[in-house]
Amino acid sequence: MEAxxxxxxxxxxTLLAYLIWRVRKGGGDASxxxxxxxxxxxLSRTVxxxxxxxxxxxxxxxxxxxxxxxxxxxxxRDLVAKQLTEVAREQTKTNEATARFMTIAEQLANLExxxxxxxxxxxxxxxxxxxxxxNILGGSGTFQMQYxxxxxxxxxxxxxTKEGIIPVDAKxxxxxxxxxxxxxxxxxxxxxxxxxxxxxKLRIDECAKYVRVKDGTLPFAFMYIPAEAIYYDLLINExxxxxxxxxxxxxxxYNEKKVIIVSPTTFAAYLQSVxxxxxxxxxxxxAKDIAKNVENLSRHLKAYExxxxxxxxxxxxxxxxxxxxxxxxxxxxxxxxxxTGESAxxxxxxxxxxxxxxxx
Numbered sequence: 001m002e003a004x005x006x007x008x009x010x011x012x013x014t015l016l017a018y019l020i021w022r023v024r025k026g027g028g029d030a031s032x033x034x035x036x037x038x039x040x041x042x043l044s045r046t047v048x049x050x051x052x053x054x055x056x057x058x059x060x061x062x063x064x065x066x067x068x069x070x071x072x073x074x075x076x077r078d079l080v081a082k083q084l085t086e087v088a089r090e091q092t093k094t095n096e097a098t099a100r101f102m103t104i105a106e107q108l109a110n111l112e113x114x115x116x117x118x119x120x121x122x123x124x125x126x127x128x129x130x131x132x133x134x135n136i137l138g139g140s141g142t143f144q145m146q147y148x149x150x151x152x153x154x155x156x157x158x159x160x161t162k163e164g165i166i167p168v169d170a171k172x173x174x175x176x177x178x179x180x181x182x183x184x185x186x187x188x189x190x191x192x193x194x195x196x197x198x199x200x201k202l203r204i205d206e207c208a209k210y211v212r213v214k215d216g217t218l219p220f221a222f223m224y225i226p227a228e229a230i231y232y233d234l235l236i237n238e239x240x241x242x243x244x245x246x247x248x249x250x251x252x253x254y255n256e257k258k259v260i261i262v263s264p265t266t267f268a269a270y271l272q273s274v275x276x277x278x279x280x281x282x283x284x285x286x287a288k289d290i291a292k293n294v295e296n297l298s299r300h301l302k303a304y305e306x307x308x309x310x311x312x313x314x315x316x317x318x319x320x321x322x323x324x325x326x327x328x329x330x331x332x333x334x335x336x337x338x339x340t341g342e343s344a345x346x347x348x349x350x351x352x353x354x355x356x357x358x359x360x
Contacts, residue, residue, distance in 0.1 A: 125170035125226040126156050132264060133157060133168075136271040155210045159274060161218070166274070167210035168222040171203040200234070200249060208257035220258045224267055231263035 126145070133143045137159070147158030147167070159166040179192050207223040225231045234249050253259040262270060 125224070128226045128264065129157055129168065129170050129224050132268055132271065133159070136268060137274070149210075149212060149215050151215075153209070155221075156224070159271075161274060164213075164218040165216050166218050166220070166222065167207075167212075168224055169207045169210060170224045170226060171200075171207065197249060201252070204249070204253045204257055204259050204261070207259045208253075211258050220254075220260055222267065222270070223253065223259050223261045225261060225263055228263050228265065231261065231266070234261060 130145055133145075137143055141160065143157055143159045145157050146154055147165075148154045155167040156170045157168040159168065179196075204223060207221055210221045211217055211219060213219055225234075250261050253261050260270070
């Protein structure tokens, strides 16, 4: 648009210069001056119109561009606000996750502190043992924690069954196990493995002392290891002690010491069998009660039958006496007939005596 205005201006200026030159050359006649004036007016009008039109179009264009800029700015502002809100939400989630992670880390640190002390490890093992017993057997006298034998020795738990007491002792050989895991060479690993297994063998021997048939226990005991990893190691390794040759530790415990080594998982399975035994015992006791009640019912029915027979006999005797009296009454009627010549109509119907069971 600006280029067209410039071209028109240049053309008009050229024409104006040409007319001025003609006027000067021709001596300045009136017609030439009039023509020059008209050309100047036309040039002024044209320039004014072009400038006004260009200005209006430029204003409308700037107005449209300003509106578009405002819309884009508003969209960008909304998008930025949405993104900031999302960032804030994600930051909140991150903070919450970090807080949970820190809580878990603190709990793990506390657990590590607990596991570093043998007494606290023992308490942890007993707590997990009691939890399993409570969840599976319940707490209604089916077991007792810290059960004391007549001799004064105390086992971690005792399960009471119909056949006898099942002692349960919790063992946790974590120190030797951790040293074995951190062994740096084969020689050290073999030595630590021997120490670890010998320590477990000692724990088996300690648990075996709770097998006391004379004190009412069953001929076996459970040795509860509250760590699946240690129990798994027992399943895949052989003992290195000369006393027990090279047999598996679990076989040594069961065959020689009558000790069943269990982990939390396997102990729960054993307890299910014990629970079925409890249920069978309850069914047996219920069956005994039913048999006793049936026996009482039979006795009561027999007594009722005896009394019923006696009642039948009494009724039969009464009917016999009644019928005999009726017959005598008939004789009296005959006597009256002989004396007076008229019958007194003294007649009583005879009754049938009840049929007793013996007579059927």
